[in-house]
Amino acid sequence: MKHRGNILQLGIKELRSLWRDKALLLFVAFAFTGLIYVVSSATSQELNNAPIAVVDEDQSPLSKRIINAFYGPYFKTPDIISLPEVDPAMDNGSYTFVINIPPYFERDVLAGKQPDLQVNIDATRMTQAFIGDGYIQNIIGTEINEFVKGYRATYVYPVQLTSRIKFNPNLTSVWFGSVMELMNVITMISIILTGAAVIREREHGTLEHLLVMPLTPFEIVVAKIWANGLVILLAAAFSLFVVIEGFLHVPIHGSAALFLFGAAIHLFATTSLGILLGTQARTMPQLGLLIILILLPLQMLSGGITPRESMPDIVQNIMLVAPTTHFVKFAQAILYRGAGWEVVWPYFLALLAIGTVFFLFALARFRKSVAQS
Structure with a gap:
């Protein structure tokens, strides 16, 4: 005691x-x-207000469609810049992503030539870079497929995939x-x-x-x-x-x-x-x-x-x-x-x-x- x-x-x-x-x-x-x-x-680990810019060398309806597909809250409104501005903008950290749409992009897509579209990523912003890369690929792919087909369609897989996210369903x-x-x-x-x-x-x-x-x-x-x-x-x-x-x-x-x-x-x-x-x-x-x-x-x-x-x-x-x-x-x-x-x-x-x-x-x-x- x-x-x-x-x-x-x-x-x-x-x-x-x-x-x-x-x-x-x-x-x-x-x-x-x-x-x-x-x-x-x-x-936050989610993609939110990522700064993005676009070099539109095509000036076509398809390029405009791709630019307008990037919106909040995932991305800021894309800035339209010229090709010589890309390197300085990436060097000073103004943008995490810069998309370069080449000339005659729409024409080559419609001709089935599979043209290259360049996406520059600032990997020092690691979380945004990793998540945003997947978002950009998905957005561009969806817009191009819809433009070529003339309508928005969802691909039906031969196997039904069901994902159940437990304990944190909204990630x-x-x-x-x-x-x-x-x-x-x-x-x-x-x-x-x-x-x-x-x-x-x-x-x-x-x-x-x-x-x-x-x-x-x-x-x-x-x-x-x-x-x-x-x-x-x-x-x-x-x-x-x-x-x-x-x-x-x-x-x-x-x-x-x-x-x-x-x-x-x-x-x-x-x-x-x-x-x-x-x-x-x-x-x-x-x-x-x-x-x-x-x-x-x-x-x-x-x-x-x-x-x-x-x-x-x-x-x-x-x-x-x-x-x-x-x-x-x-x-x-x-x-x-x-x-x-x-x-x-x-x-x-x-x-x-x-x-x-x-x-x-x-x-x-x-x-x-x-x-x-």
């Missing part, structure tokens, strides 16, 4: 300390609200981006808060005060974990229900309670990692550098951005010891596919094992740093 009381009071002290740090508190609030909203809504990138950003923010803020809590104790001289009290390193570490983890878990719940489900209108297919329970286990691992980094760093700038080195691989290689199956085998195996790998797995399974306990319990167990290892390392390192103080 004495240990529990000490852990409770130390945790309350952590919460009060965080409440007095208005800058850090404001950062946490923005990360779980504005950052998630902006990142998920601004980084809306906001549905994916918002949840993934929430997972990234949970990981990032948990490491920052606990690492900063350790550094703050050292910089403010309160660590020495704790050392003269009848407290153990175990009690201090556990108090920092539960206090900071509680703040992040409450912020994550608010973000999930208010920002993601409320403002962004992303449907939650599975149990939010099960997701938050798994997030709590994930926070046990990441807050322990934050304490470990806080004991290694001596100042906040050092902590920031360590977090960058650790956080980027955790987020980039977790499977949230690029599927794990697309990564080299050695990277997949190494990332099995990373908490974010299992966090992404069960979060996607619950929130996207409505998975239950029978599906996600292996990820919870793996996270608990990883968190225990991080906690033991953090506790040992904290004891060593306390002994050196």
